[in-house]
Amino acid sequence: AQSVTQLGSHVSVSEGALVLLRCNYSSSVPPYLFWYVQYPNQGLQLLLKYTTGATLVKGINGFEAEFKKSETSFHLTKPSAHMSDAAEYFCAVTFRSGSARQLTFGSGTQLTVLP
Amino acid sequence: ETGVTQSPTHLIKTRGQQVTLRCSSQSGHNTVSWYQQALGQGPQFIFQYYREEENGRGNFPPRFSGLQFPNYSSELNVNALELDDSALYLCASSLGGGSTDTQYFGPGTRLTVL
Numbered sequence: 001a002q003s004v005t006q007l008g009s010h011v012s013v014s015e016g017a018l019v020l021l022r023c024n025y026s027s028s029v030p031p032y033l034f035w036y037v038q039y040p041n042q043g044l045q046l047l048l049k050y051t052t053g054a055t056l057v058k059g060i061n062g063f064e065a066e067f068k069k070s071e072t073s074f075h076l077t078k079p080s081a082h083m084s085d086a087a088e089y090f091c092a093v094t095f096r097s098g099s100a101r102q103l104t105f106g107s108g109t110q111l112t113v114l115p
Numbered sequence: 116e117t118g119v120t121q122s123p124t125h126l127i128k129t130r131g132q133q134v135t136l137r138c139s140s141q142s143g144h145n146t147v148s149w150y151q152q153a154l155g156q157g158p159q160f161i162f163q164y165y166r167e168e169e170n171g172r173g174n175f176p177p178r179f180s181g182l183q184f185p186n187y188s189s190e191l192n193v194n195a196l197e198l199d200d201s202a203l204y205l206c207a208s209s210l211g212g213g214s215t216d217t218q219y220f221g222p223g224t225r226l227t228v229l
Binding site: 036041042043044045046092101102105107108 | 173219221222
C-alpha cells in the first residue's frame, strides 16, 4: 500500500527566508507525486506534480520540488517566503483503487510566515 | 472556463439524518472524485465516478453512496449520519481517471453533525 508522511505539522519561517516542507512516500510501484495548497475555508489548489521525466519540478508561485527515488522523498521548497504563502500544504501520491486513481494525502503542514 | 463548484457551502444535520451534497465538475471533465477531510487531517478518498459508473472506492461504509449524471455532475449521499461524519467534503474533477490526470478541487461543503 502507498502512503505519504509529511514531517512537521507546523513550520514557521520569516518573510524572505527559505521554505522547506518535507514529504516522504512509500510505494511499491513508481509513484506520481503532487503538492497541493489549501487556504483557509477553500479547496485544494495544485502547486506542482511529478509524473515522469525531469526530477526537479517547478510549480506556481515560485515553488519547486525534487523527486529523489533513493530517498523516497518529494520535498517542497521556495527560496524566499512571502506573507501570502501562509497556508496548509499537502503532499499526495496516486494509489490505484480498482481502476480509479485516488490521491493518498499526507496529514498536511501548516506554514506560518512571520513578518 | 468554470471551475468545480459545490453546494451547499455549509450544512448542519443531526445524528441519524441523511444528507446530499452536490458537485458540478469543471467543463469537459468526465471524472469526479469525492474526499472527506476531517479537521486537522488530509483528505481521505471516498470514491470516484467515471462516465456515470463508480470507478473505485476507499475505506468508507455503504451508507456513503453517490451518483454521477450525464452532464458529469455528481452527488454524494450519506445515510444514518454519525458525529464522526462532521468534516469538509471535497469534490474533485479531472479529464479522466488516469494517474497523471490533475484533479481540480472545489471549495468543499462543511458538514456538521450534532
